[in-house]
Amino acid sequence: MPELPEVEVTRRALAPEVEGGVVRALVVRERRLRWPVPRGLARTLAGQRLLRLDRRGKYLLWRFEGGTLISHLGMSGSWRVHRGVPPAPGRHDHVDLTIEQPQGVRVLRLTDPRRFGALLWAAGDDAALRGNALLARLGVEPLDPAFDGELLHCRTRGRRTSIKQALLAGDIVVGVGNIYASESLFEAGIDPRTPAGRLSRPRCARLAAAIRDVLGRAIDAGGSSLRDFVGADGRSGYFISAARVYERNGLGCLRCKKGLVRRIVQAGRATYFCPSCQRR
Ligand SMILES: [Zn+2]
Known part of the structure; x- marks a missing residue:
């Protein structure tokens, strides 16, 4: 499933290809994504200039003069850039967005086999966007300076x-x-089962720093494979190989060199940690 680093890597890859361009066409072959792609979206977008490609959480925000196109990759989505005429669409190529740039035409193709992705329109300015139901309750961005131990x-x-x-x-x-x-809890030396409300200030500071560091490294790892990424399927495989605790159950801890990594399940999701150096 594409996570924040993959979405940020996608944003960085797409931005120079699309920012400043004018929408020439939007072709929707399959409307049934997580929510239906709005009817009339092609008409809404036609002729609009894309000012900026932003990101909030795992949402890409395509900022136009009249509003924002909000897209999400869901479980299996990816955007791919074609310079000029794209190949014939496959079964899972649901949307083509054609953007004209001075240097030529770019076709952005949304591929999503499982169709949990989204493509929605939010009319209005920044204030309206902040109040959007999908975005309003999101926590702070981990790479924003506002996110710290405090x-x-x-x-x-x-x-x-x-x-x-x-x-x-x-x-x-x-x-x-x-x-x-x-990964973040491992780097910070915190047992993943620790009640959140019991973490001390210094441990929160270590954890916030670890989160920034881990996500930053994942983005860098994606960035270094950016060339492939634009043509790839957006899975997080490129980071797994750099993981220091994830899926290493039974193996020696890379941090303390004493414990063995354990796998437990919390709320239905696998957690990996070292019982010997991650403390409650
Ligand atoms: Zn350890």
Whole structure:
């Protein structure tokens, strides 16, 4: 499933291809994504200039003069750029967005076999967008300077759920998916079962720093394979190989060199940690 780093890598790959361009066409072959692609979207977008490609959480925000196209990759989605005429669409190529640039035409093709992705229109300005139901409740961006130990400490007070689940919930900080939660807690030396509300300030500071570091490294790893990525399927495979605890159950801990990595299940999701150096 594409996580925040993959979406950010996608954004960085697409932005120079599409920003400043004018929409020439939108072809929707399959409307039934997670929510139906709005009828009339092609008419809404035609002739509009794309000002900027932003990201909020795992949503790409295509900022036009009259509003914002909100897209999500769901479980299996990917965007691919074609310069000039694209190949004939396959079964899972649901949407083509054609954008004209001074240097030529770019066709952005959304492929999504499982169709849990989304493509929606939000009319209006920044304030309207902030109030959008999909975005309004998202936590702070992990790479935003506003995200630090103080914020994490403050927002976890009174929470009895485990810190792993609190991170996954997305209302404190966005983008810490299952792999990255295990990795961040490992780097910070925190047992993933620790009740969130019991973490001290210094441990929250270590965890916030670890989250920024882990996500930053994942984006860099994707960035280094950016060339392939635009043509690839957006899966997080490129980071798994760099993971230090995820899927290493039974193997020696890379941090303390003493413990063995254990796999447990929390709220239905696998968690990996080292019982010997990750403390409650
Ligand atoms: Zn260890």
